Amino acid sequence: MMKILVTGASGNVGHFVIEELLNxxxxxxxxxxxxxxxxxxxxxKVDTVYFDITNQSTYDVALKDVDRVFLMRPPHLGKPEDLYPFIDAMKVRDIKLVSFLSLMGVENNPIPPHHKIEKYIEASGLPYAHIRPGFFMQNLSGIHSAEIREKNQVFVPAGKSKTSFIDAADIGLATAILLHHPDQYRNTSHTITGFEALDYNQIAAILSKVTGRQITYAKPGYWKYRKYYIKKRGLEKGYVNVTVALYFMTRMGTAKKVTEDFLKLSGRNPRTFEEFARENIRCFLNKETI
Known part of the structure; x- marks a missing residue:
């Protein structure tokens, strides 16, 4: 029986892909x-293997008896060329499908590394099914939850823009469906979003409703946000700069598109942000309410 290799297996999406594939x-x-x-x-429940995409000596063991691959770009690797040797290694094997975790709108935006990675996979002749998700709901329950808990604020520099948030669990399900049916979805691309686009005032209102606290959208400018996340939160400058760039793109309207791709793949509607917030309420509670 051939196997499916899941890279980034402990990440936001990877572990959901695995759970759905096991199902x-x-x-x-x-x-x-x-x-x-x-x-x-x-x-x-799964085989485990040491794999470092920057170390070609780890490829053979990882790809043994594998005929489908979920490929994720490690967040710390900014150059698309970092992934090319592994794509080349897949090319000489009998791979039925590579599902690459890309970004919404990347087909028309050559700036993020995902654009060149998609193109390289396509040019290699590998059968592909790109997954292009919108912003993860987990951004709010993860990186941005500290200000929600401690200051009752949603602190992101997105202005008045709207975002069609998607739960990483739904991305995982959509990806698993593609990998489970490699012939059906060969050489396709799928833009996975929530069923509605929300601005951050609406996000704050939903969080207020769910937590019972008054949560507001702080609407910081780029510099205030960047300074706070580097100086106060102690996050890496490179990482914060990437998030600033993404919010700049969001203000240009790149995150508001709503598609039915998830419904078409799975037969059900994606999870709403209110449903997600209720399920993950512990991420948003402050010390007084726990």
């Missing part, structure tokens, strides 16, 4: 640089 009866290989973490998370 479909697939044999999965979870790949990453921390094998003990993967073993602890999946508890013997």
């Amino acid at each position: 479909m009866g697939e044999h999965v290989v979870a790949a990453g640089t921390n094998v003990n973490k993967l073993k602890g998370r999946f508890k013997g």
Whole structure:
């Protein structure tokens, strides 16, 4: 029985891809640089393998008996060329489908590295199914949850723009469906969004409703946001700069598109932000309300 390799297996999307593939009866290989973490998370339900996309000596073991691959760009690798050797390694094997986690709108935007990676996969002749999600709801329950908990503020420099947020769990399901049916979805692209576009005042109103606290949208400018996240939050400058660039693009209207791709793939509607906030309410509660 051939296997599906899932890179970035401990990431926001990767572990959801794995859970859904297991539900479909697939044999999965979870790949990453921390094998003990993967073993602890999946508890013997998957094979685990040490894999470092920048180390070509790890490719052969990772691709053994594999005929489909979920490919994720490690966030710390900014250059598309970092992924090319692994794509070349897949090319000489009998791979039925590569599903690459890309970005919404990247087909018309050559700036993010995902654009060149998509093009390289296509040019290689590998059968592909690109997944192009909108902004993750997990951005709010993760990186941006600190200000929601501590200051009752949504603190992102997105201006008045709208975003069609999608739950990473829904991205995982959509990806698993593509990998489970490689012939059906060969050489396709799928833009996965929520069913509505919300501005951040609406996000704050939903969080207020769910938590019972008055949460507001702070609407900081780029410099205020950047300074706060680097100086006060202590986050890496490079990472913060990438988020600033993404919010700049969001203000240009790149994040508001709503598609039915998830419904077409899965037969159901994507999770709403209110449903997500209720399910993940602990991420948004402050010390007084826990």
